[in-house]
Structures are given as C-alpha cells and as structure tokens.
Amino acid sequence: MSEQKHCHDLIETLSDYVDGNLNPVLCEELERHLRECPNCRIVVNTLRKTIELYQKEAQEETLPDDVRERLFRRLDLTSFLK
Amino acid sequence: MNKSPVDEALSLDALRAGDRNEFARLVDLFSGRIYRLALQITGNTQDAEDVLQETFLKAFHALPGFEGRSSLSTWLYRIAVNEALMILRRQKVQFSLAEDNESNDEEKTEALQLVDWCCLPEDELQSTETRRVLEEAIQRLSPALRVVFLLRDVEGLSVKDTADSLGITESAVKVRLLRARLRLREELSAYFSERMEK
Ligand SMILES: [Zn+2]
Numbered sequence: 001m002s003e004q005k006h007c008h009d010l011i012e013t014l015s016d017y018v019d020g021n022l023n024p025v026l027c028e029e030l031e032r033h034l035r036e037c038p039n040c041r042i043v044v045n046t047l048r049k050t051i052e053l054y055q056k057e058a059q060e061e062t063l064p065d066d067v068r069e070r071l072f073r074r075l076d077l078t079s080f081l082k
Numbered sequence: 083m084n085k086s087p088v089d090e091a092l093s094l095d096a097l098r099a100g101d102r103n104e105f106a107r108l109v110d111l112f113s114g115r116i117y118r119l120a121l122q123i124t125g126n127t128q129d130a131e132d133v134l135q136e137t138f139l140k141a142f143h144a145l146p147g148f149e150g151r152s153s154l155s156t157w158l159y160r161i162a163v164n165e166a167l168m169i170l171r172r173q174k175v176q177f178s179l180a181e182d183n184e185s186n187d188e189e190k191t192e193a194l195q196l197v198d199w200c201c202l203p204e205d206e207l208q209s210t211e212t213r214r215v216l217e218e219a220i221q222r223l224s225p226a227l228r229v230v231f232l233l234r235d236v237e238g239l240s241v242k243d244t245a246d247s248l249g250i251t252e253s254a255v256k257v258r259l260l261r262a263r264l265r266l267r268e269e270l271s272a273y274f275s276e277r278m279e280k
Contacts (some may be wrong), residue, residue, distance in 0.1 A: 006091050006237075011264070012260070014260065014263075014264075015256065015259055015260035015263060016256070032218070039196050040178060042196050042197070042198045043196070043267070045198060045200045046195075046197075046198065046199060046200060046267055046270070046271055047206075047263055047264070047267050048266045048268075049199070050263065050266050050270050051235050051263065052116070053208070053212070053216060053270070054148065054216060054220070054231075054235060055235065055236060055238075056208065057213055057216055058118060058236045058237075061114070062114050063113050063114040063117050067117060067131055068113065070131070070135075070181045071109065071131075071134055071135055071226060072106070072109070074135045074139070075105075075138055075139065075142065075193055075270070076102075076107065077102065077105070077106045077109065078101075080103065080106035082101070
C-alpha cells in the first residue's frame with residue numbers, strides 16, 4: 001500500500017484522536033504514522049487549531065443588552081432586569 | 083446524568099414549581115449560549131432573537147414536566163435547535179437531520195490543504211477578518227453538519243448529549259463531526275495559506 005493510502009485511512013480516526021477518545025491500538029498506530037508523516041502532522045495540528053479558533057470566537061460573544069431586555073419583557077420578567 | 087456546574091447551581095424544584103426568580107436566573111445563565119447557537123444556525127440576528135424568546139417561553143411552560151433525565155442545558159439546547167431548524171424549514175432550506183449523506187461526503191474526506199498555519203501570530207489568527215472567514219465557513223456547512231459541530235465543539239456538549247439534543251445516534255454525531263471539522267479545516271487552511279504567502 002502506498003503512503004497516501006495509509007494517510008487516507010487514518011483520517012477517519014482523527015476526530016476521536018483530537019478528542020482523546022481513540023482506542024489504544026489505533027492511537028498507537030496513528031502516532032507511529034505521525035512521527036513519520038509531516039503531512040498528517042499538519043492535518044492534526046491545524047484540525048486542533050480550527051476547533052480552538054471557533055471556541056475562542058464563541059467565548060467573546062455575549063448577549064447584547066437590548067436583546068436581553070426584550071427577552072425579559074417577553075417572558076414577563078421585567079422586575080428581574082438589573 | 084452528567085450535570086455541569088452551572089446546572090447544579092439552580093434549584094430544579096423551584097424551577098418546576100414556577101418560581102420566577104429562579105427562572106430569571108436560568109435565563110441569565112443560558113441566554114447568551116442559546117442566542118449564539120441560534121445565530122449560527124440561522125445566520126440572522128432577528129431569527130436568532132425569535133429562537134431565543136421561543137425557547138425560554140417553551141421551557142417555562144414545559145419545566146413542571148421536566149424529569150431531569152438529561153441535564154437542563156441539553157434539554158434547553160434541544161428546544162432551541164428545534165426552533166432554529168423550524169425557521170430554516172419555513173425559509174425552505176432543504177435538509178433533513180436524519181438524512182444519511184455519508185456516501186456523498188466520502189470523497190470530500192480527503193485533506194487537501196497541507197499548509198501549517200498554526201504558527202501564525204495570534205493577532206492574525208483572531209483578527210476581524212479571520213472572524214468573518216470563520217463565520218462564512220460555518221455558514222457554508224449543511225445544517226446537519228453545522229448543528230453537530232456547534233453543539234459538540236463550540237458549546238462543548240458530549241457526543242451523547244449532542245446525539246440526545248438532535249435525536250440522532252452517537253455514531254451519526256461522530257461521522258458528521260469529523261466531516262464538519264475537516265471541511266472547516268480545509269476552508270481555514272485555504273484562507274491562511276494565502277495570508278502566509280504575503
Ligand atoms: Zn500521513
């Protein structure tokens with residue numbers, strides 16, 4: 001089997017791998033491959049970074065004050081608006 | 083059931099009994115997350131606000147019957163996702179959460195972009211333009227992939243809670259999560275590799 005075929009097969013395991021949920025046997029196989037394959041290392045690193053960027057972006061967003069005010073009014077909770 | 087620390091702080095008994103003060107606390111704890119989720123599913127602030135309001139209206143009426151089999155957050159997400167998807171359907175966005183498009187997706191699983199952009203400076207990675215690119219990339223995902231990515235990776239739900247919120251199997255969650263993540267990675271890689279050439 002060519003190197004590329006191997007990379008293609010392993011891509012199916014990447015999600016579980018970055019979540020730390022990959023079973024030990026596959027994990028060892030993948031890590032052995034990663035040591036030898038710079039391309040797959042890039043895919044793993046940029047995959048992690050992609051998720052991280054979306055998480056960071058989400059943390060910065062808060063509910064706008066006017067949206068909160070209208071929500072409380074609609075829910076009849078205006079006395080709890082601070 | 084797994085309970086997040088946020089859930090623990092609320093009194094389920096008070097919520098079930100219709101306690102307004104406790105309900106106001108629930109709203110303040112979750113409204114930011116629900117709004118953000120709704121905004122990313124619908125892609126529109128007015129729709130997101132409608133989803134937000136409907137979600138808490140429905141939650142208030144349904145709370146007396148809430149059995150606590152899932153965590154409060156999972157339960158709220160499920161209501162919000164349903165509301166948001168209903169809006170998409172009304173707008174005639176064709177999709178199905180149950181659809182099995184794995185075979186269609188198979189060919190697109192390949193990683194094509196092999197530029198290592200992880201080392202770009204943080205201010206580049208979090209610039210206003212990057213945020214716009216992130217936003218556009220996620221809007222290009224099909225709703226079925228998008229909601230899975232949002233619940234699991236952005237809101238941090240477990241695979242099981244994501245599956246419960248959407249009424250799909252855990253293996254469907256995993257398949258879609260991988261597809262969504264790889265596609266977003268491709269899009270970001272294409273964008274950042276251009277930035278690196280400059
Ligand atoms: Zn490889």
